[in-house]
Amino acid sequence: DIQVTQSPSTLSASVGDRVTITCRASQSVGSWLAWYQQKPGKAPKLLIYEASTLQTVVSSRFSGSGSGTEFTLTISSLQPDDFATYYCQQYNSWTFGQGTRVELK
């Protein structure tokens, strides 16, 4: 099975900060990587697929990059609505990273 490792597990930031989350796969998944956002008590929501393609209606302050085994999610200027937990997922066999909680510093 392909393992996916996300870092950091928690990220403390302020409104307006640029934040970056990293996801590493145990073997190459090409560009088959997605990012999801989850808020407490809610279902996850797709943000990015194919490593860098923004889902419709997702703000352009979100961006994704990478291929093979290393990927990043960047939020260019953190907004109050962005405090949430973020998960990467390799969709060759659908395993998720452990999640990164973005909290207010």
Added chain:
Amino acid sequence: EVHLVESGGGLVQPGGSLRLSCAASEFTFSRSAMHWVRQAPGKGLQFVSGISLNGEATYYASSVKGRFTISRDNSKNTLYLQMGGLRPEDMGVYYCVRGHSGHLLPHYFDDWGQGTLVTVSS
């Protein structure tokens, strides 16, 4: 807007069985692969199982293989998860998810239900 409504969760003793259902609407159910993803209390997301559009292909996480069975009834627009040999580590919210493909080829997850809670405890 896609609508996925899970049901069937509840309290079950270790070793027991439970069947989850997911009623789908507002999209062509028979054209979408479907999946179950779970989340233990306070923990991350874990893929459980997937099924192709016609039910001919299925895929399971190693942790549930042999104990869980995924199935679908396209005439009823409903997805199922039959769970047996339940363990405390199976406890959590189970989400019904629509895949961005009809087949079990690499694809991401478009839409999620709100989930149903499964509690495994004596």
